[in-house]
Amino acid sequence: MSSPSLFADVELAAPVVVFQLTADYNADNADKKINLGVGAYRTDEGEPWVLPVVRSVEAQMAIDPALNHEYLPILGLPSFRELATQLILGKDSRAILENRAGGVQSISGTGALRLAAEFLYRYYNKREKSTPVYVSSPTWGNQTAVFKNAGFTDMRTYRYWDAEDRCLDYKGMLEDMLNAPEYSIFIFHGCAHNPTGVDPTHEQWQGIAKACKERNIFPVLDCAYQGFASGDPDVDAYSARMFVDLGFEVLICQSFAKNFGLYNERVGNLTMVMHDAPTLSRCKSQVELIIRAMYSNPPHHGARVVASTLANPAFKQEWLDNLHTMSSRIKEMRQLLHSKLRAKGTPGNWDHIINQIGMFSFTGLNASQVQYLKKRHIYLLSSGRINMCGLTTSNMEYFVDNVHDAVTNVKDGKL
Ligand SMILES: Cc1ncc(COP(=O)(O)O)c(C=O)c1O
CATH class of the missing domain: 3.40.640.10 (Type I PLP-dependent aspartate aminotransferase-like (Major domain))
Known part of the structure; x- marks a missing residue:
C-alpha cells in the first residue's frame, strides 16, 4: 500500500468568487440568463470585443519579418x-x-x-x-x-x-x-x-x-x-x-x-x-x-x-474612438437602466446608477436580493456590484423586471 500523500493536510481553498460566478453562469442552461459578474467589456450583443485597432495592429505584426520570439529585457519592451x-x-x-x-x-x-x-x-x-x-x-x-x-x-x-x-x-x-x-x-x-x-x-x-x-x-x-x-x-x-x-x-x-x-x-x-x-x-x-x-x-x-x-497617430486616434465606443455604451446602459427602473416605479432612488462612472455600478441590492436574482439566472456579486456592460438593449427588460421583483419581495434579507 502506498503511504499517504505528503500533502494530505492541505485544505481545499475557497473558489475565487468572481470566477466561480462565471462558471455557474456557464453551467446554467436557461435561455434567459445574464452574467453581470465578470469585469470585462461586452458588446450590445453580449459578446467579447476585440478592439478593431487591435485587430489592425495584430494583422501588421503577423507579417512583420522583424518580429521574433526572443526574450524581452527583464524590465520589458x-x-x-x-x-x-x-x-x-x-x-x-x-x-x-x-x-x-x-x-x-x-x-x-x-x-x-x-x-x-x-x-x-x-x-x-x-x-x-x-x-x-x-x-x-x-x-x-x-x-x-x-x-x-x-x-x-x-x-x-x-x-x-x-x-x-x-x-x-x-x-x-x-x-x-x-x-x-x-x-x-x-x-x-x-x-x-x-x-x-x-x-x-x-x-x-x-x-x-x-x-x-x-x-x-x-x-x-x-x-x-x-x-x-x-x-x-x-x-x-x-x-x-x-x-x-x-x-x-x-x-x-x-x-x-x-x-x-x-x-x-x-x-x-x-x-x-x-x-x-x-x-x-x-x-x-x-x-x-x-x-x-x-x-x-x-x-x-x-x-x-x-x-x-x-x-502611431492614426492608430492612436482609432484607439481613442474604440475607447469612446466602449465608454459610451456603458453610459447608455446606465441611462436605460435608470429610466426603466423609474418608469416601472421600482421602490428606491436609482439616481446613483447614472451618477456612478466606469464599468461597474454598486446597485445597493443586498445579498438576499442577489440570491433571489440568481434563481432567475441573473449572476452578480453579493455586494450588489454589477458590470454595466453585461446589460444590453435585449436583456434590459428581463433584468429590470427581476430587480423590481427582488426589491419589492425581498426586504431586510427575508423573502
Ligand atoms: C481595481 C482593479 N485593479 C487592478 C485590476 C487588475 O486587473 P488585471 O490584472 O487584469 O490588469 C482590476 C481588475 O479587475 C481592478 O478592478
Missing part, C-alpha cells in the same frame, strides 16, 4: 514602457523630462500591484515591522491579497462608500487618513473606482493629497480603467498627474486589460515616480532583480500591440 508612462503622466510631465519617472512592464495590473508591493516591502525606508497598508472600503479584493502575499501584515481599510446616500464618504475617508499612523501606505483607485463607480471630484482629490502630505502617507495608485471613466485617458489621469505635480513620490499600477481589451495578454506597467533621476535608476535596478527572480521577463505580444498603437 522599452517603447511600451515609455509610451505607457507618457499615457498616464502626460507627455510633457516634468517628472518624465527630469528623468525621475519611468515604467516597468508588468503582468497586467495585478502584476504591477505585486511589483509595487514587493518593492515597498523591501525598500520603503519608512517601513517598520508592520507598516499599515490601507485599502478603500470596499475595494477590489485582490489588492489586499497581493499586499499580504508580499509580506505586509497590517492591512487596514479607510472609509470610502456612504451606503446610506450611495456616494463617496469623503469626510470619513479624510478622517481615516488623518488618523492613520505617519508613513502609512494608502492604495487609491486612480479612476473608475471598483466596485462603487464613485470617484472623488478634483477638489476632493486635492484634499486627499493634502491629507497625504500632512500624515506623510505614501500613495499607490491603482489605475486599471484609464479611459473607461470619462472616455478620455487624459481626463482619467487627473489623480495621477495631480500627485506628481504636487511633488509626491508615487507608484502607479496601470492595466491595459480593459482599455485595450487585452485581458488575457496580461499587459501592465508600473510607473515609478521618484524624487530624482539617480533614485529612480537605483529603484528600477532593484525591481529588475525582483522580476528576474519572480518570472524572469514579461511576455511580448500585448505590450507590442499597445506600443504600436500609441506610437
Whole structure:
C-alpha cells in the first residue's frame, strides 16, 4: 500500500468568487440568463470585443519579418514602457523630462500591484515591522491579497462608500487618513473606482493629497480603467498627474486589460515616480532583480500591440474612438437602466446608477436580493456590484423586471 500523500493536510481553498460566478453562469442552461459578474467589456450583443485597432495592429505584426520570439529585457519592451508612462503622466510631465519617472512592464495590473508591493516591502525606508497598508472600503479584493502575499501584515481599510446616500464618504475617508499612523501606505483607485463607480471630484482629490502630505502617507495608485471613466485617458489621469505635480513620490499600477481589451495578454506597467533621476535608476535596478527572480521577463505580444498603437497617430486616434465606443455604451446602459427602473416605479432612488462612472455600478441590492436574482439566472456579486456592460438593449427588460421583483419581495434579507 502506498503511504499517504505528503500533502494530505492541505485544505481545499475557497473558489475565487468572481470566477466561480462565471462558471455557474456557464453551467446554467436557461435561455434567459445574464452574467453581470465578470469585469470585462461586452458588446450590445453580449459578446467579447476585440478592439478593431487591435485587430489592425495584430494583422501588421503577423507579417512583420522583424518580429521574433526572443526574450524581452527583464524590465520589458522599452517603447511600451515609455509610451505607457507618457499615457498616464502626460507627455510633457516634468517628472518624465527630469528623468525621475519611468515604467516597468508588468503582468497586467495585478502584476504591477505585486511589483509595487514587493518593492515597498523591501525598500520603503519608512517601513517598520508592520507598516499599515490601507485599502478603500470596499475595494477590489485582490489588492489586499497581493499586499499580504508580499509580506505586509497590517492591512487596514479607510472609509470610502456612504451606503446610506450611495456616494463617496469623503469626510470619513479624510478622517481615516488623518488618523492613520505617519508613513502609512494608502492604495487609491486612480479612476473608475471598483466596485462603487464613485470617484472623488478634483477638489476632493486635492484634499486627499493634502491629507497625504500632512500624515506623510505614501500613495499607490491603482489605475486599471484609464479611459473607461470619462472616455478620455487624459481626463482619467487627473489623480495621477495631480500627485506628481504636487511633488509626491508615487507608484502607479496601470492595466491595459480593459482599455485595450487585452485581458488575457496580461499587459501592465508600473510607473515609478521618484524624487530624482539617480533614485529612480537605483529603484528600477532593484525591481529588475525582483522580476528576474519572480518570472524572469514579461511576455511580448500585448505590450507590442499597445506600443504600436500609441506610437502611431492614426492608430492612436482609432484607439481613442474604440475607447469612446466602449465608454459610451456603458453610459447608455446606465441611462436605460435608470429610466426603466423609474418608469416601472421600482421602490428606491436609482439616481446613483447614472451618477456612478466606469464599468461597474454598486446597485445597493443586498445579498438576499442577489440570491433571489440568481434563481432567475441573473449572476452578480453579493455586494450588489454589477458590470454595466453585461446589460444590453435585449436583456434590459428581463433584468429590470427581476430587480423590481427582488426589491419589492425581498426586504431586510427575508423573502
Ligand atoms: C481595481 C482593479 N485593479 C487592478 C485590476 C487588475 O486587473 P488585471 O490584472 O487584469 O490588469 C482590476 C481588475 O479587475 C481592478 O478592478
